[in-house]
Amino acid sequence: MTWEFFLKHWGQFSDSSTYLEGRIPPKKLFNALQTYAMFDTVDTIYMLYDNTVFGSAKDGLVLSQEAVSWRENPLCDTVRIKYKYLTMVEHDPLRAPKKLIVNDQEFNVILGDDPPAIAAAICRVLRARMRES
Numbered sequence: 001m002t003w004e005f006f007l008k009h010w011g012q013f014s015d016s017s018t019y020l021e022g023r024i025p026p027k028k029l030f031n032a033l034q035t036y037a038m039f040d041t042v043d044t045i046y047m048l049y050d051n052t053v054f055g056s057a058k059d060g061l062v063l064s065q066e067a068v069s070w071r072e073n074p075l076c077d078t079v080r081i082k083y084k085y086l087t088m089v090e091h092d093p094l095r096a097p098k099k100l101i102v103n104d105q106e107f108n109v110i111l112g113d114d115p116p117a118i119a120a121a122i123c124r125v126l127r128a129r130m131r132e133s
């Protein structure tokens with residue numbers, strides 16, 4: 001995924017718990033990379049969603065050039081799915097507005113100014129990327 005592709009599908013959406021490339025605080029990026037956003041190769045992170053109460057970003061979700069990665073909380077496993085392996089992206093804004101399901105793996109957007117809108121924006125990007133494959 002390119003930065004231009006990401007921006008086209010992310011749109012103008014903004015939230016206090018989401019950070020875009022070039023504006024991701026270094027400490028948040030470091031914590032995410034150490035806990036759940038570990039990559040095989042150098043990868044550009046386009047968006048970081050911080051799912052922590054105190055803002056450490058040790059739990060959350062990242063959309064990168066190559067994959068989506070997340071850890072919902074310290075008791076959950078880390079999930080990493082390369083875009084070329086995306087088979088399903090679900091988000092039901094009426095019945096489960098904060099939940100994303102990606103390849104049968106669940107992630108709940110808990111914090112932020114508008115968690116359902118964050119989930120919808122992430123879903124929009126992932127569905128577009130899945131269609132491109």
